Amino acid sequence: MKALIIDDVPGIIADTLEQHGAEVETIVMPGVEYLKEHLDGVEVLVMRVIPEIDKELLDAAKDLKLIAVCSVGTAHIDMDYAREKGVAVVNAPGASANAVAELALSKILDLSRKVIAAHHEVAEDRIWEKYHFTGHELKGRSLGLCGYGRIGRRLAEIARVIGMRILAYDPYLTAEQCEQSGAVKLEMDDFLRQADIITIHLPLTPETNNLFSYQEIAKMKDGAIIVNMSRGGVLDETAAAEGLKSGKLGGVGVDVIKAEMADLSGGDTLHSPLFDVGGNYLVSPHIGARTYEAQDAIGVLICEKMTEFFHWQAN
Incomplete structure (x- = not known):
């Protein structure tokens, strides 16, 4: 063989x-x-x-x-x-559920406290000014988990210890199933409007392609944070970039981008619309399971x- x-x-x-x-x-x-x-x-x-x-x-x-x-x-x-x-x-x-959940939490914390921007201002600009970076605590905030499978449930378990309220959007689960593991199931519109932070844990399918785009971001809370831990394409990166530019979104964190599946052997450069935005944006090269x-x-x-x-x- x-x-x-x-x-x-x-x-x-x-x-x-x-x-x-x-x-x-x-x-x-x-x-x-x-x-x-x-x-x-x-x-x-x-x-x-x-x-x-x-x-x-x-x-x-x-x-x-x-x-x-x-x-x-x-x-x-x-x-x-x-x-x-x-x-x-x-x-x-399931084998990497805890690893992905922990990375999602680290992105949520870094974006909520503006850690990346603070790091660059100190390390690159040599400015020491704490008043530039007042953020939010996670305790008391609503975490919306889009996809409530193994990863979503593990992240919910961690977030509950912090004191977060857990919301779930998952059309394949009943309200009772979500409630049994500590989450309130919501339909998409209510989910978007109530969550302070949304993390995405869905496969990329024709139904989930660009599931989070302009219309969905417009319904989110002003200053909400969105973190994509699933596949590039579920989050419309152009719409997310516009959301950051306008201030509608308070932060965007991704472990995946659409271009990661591109064939770059011809010398093309990796690109995402989010790369050009700056601000409270955090990207990693699909390392969720890399522990x-x-x-x-x-x-x-x-x-x-x-x-x-x-x-x-x-x-």
Whole structure:
């Protein structure tokens, strides 16, 4: 069996594959053209979220049996065509929930207290002036969780200790289910109007693409903070940039941007409309799951799923 690993994934995955006789090749971020030429003969593809696995790549992978995604989302894979081709897809839901929730909280704190702007003023401009940076405490504020799955619930658990009120928007859960885990379920309009801070924890689908755009931001509280921890595209970055410029939004934090899925191998520069705004804006390069603890958990879970899929006997 031949396995191809195309991202920086936990070492236990390659070890497990090799223990069961697989020939493992690892090449991090090889690009689409490389994959078109080298997927033939590959039975196991191990990846995260780049690149998009479309019909063309699935057709090139004539022997592919399994795609192991070392993250939660699978929107980058043409799941219908994969099923049609008989290719199974496994992922790692829940393994990084705490890591993502903690990063979301750090962004909320930094934006609420204007930490990034304060840092730049001191470190770059050599100005020591605390009166420029009066912020808000989180205690007593309303945290709106858009998507109340594992990550949202873990963040809610932490936020309740701080003393925040927890709101949830999730069309797939009942009010009773949300209430059982400490959140008040609201429909979108009420959710937007009541939340002081909104964090996004949704997959990118046709229904969620640009879910937060001009109309939704206009309904939010003046000075509200929005944090996108899900996928680039759920938050309309142009609308968010305009919200920051106008002062409608008090802060924007993202761990994902739409352009992260772009092929930059031709020398194009990474860009988001938010990059040009300045102000109370905070971006990180999709590091929500990048803790040693989360990576260990992802590796173990993916190995368990590969073992189950191939009916391997435990060594």
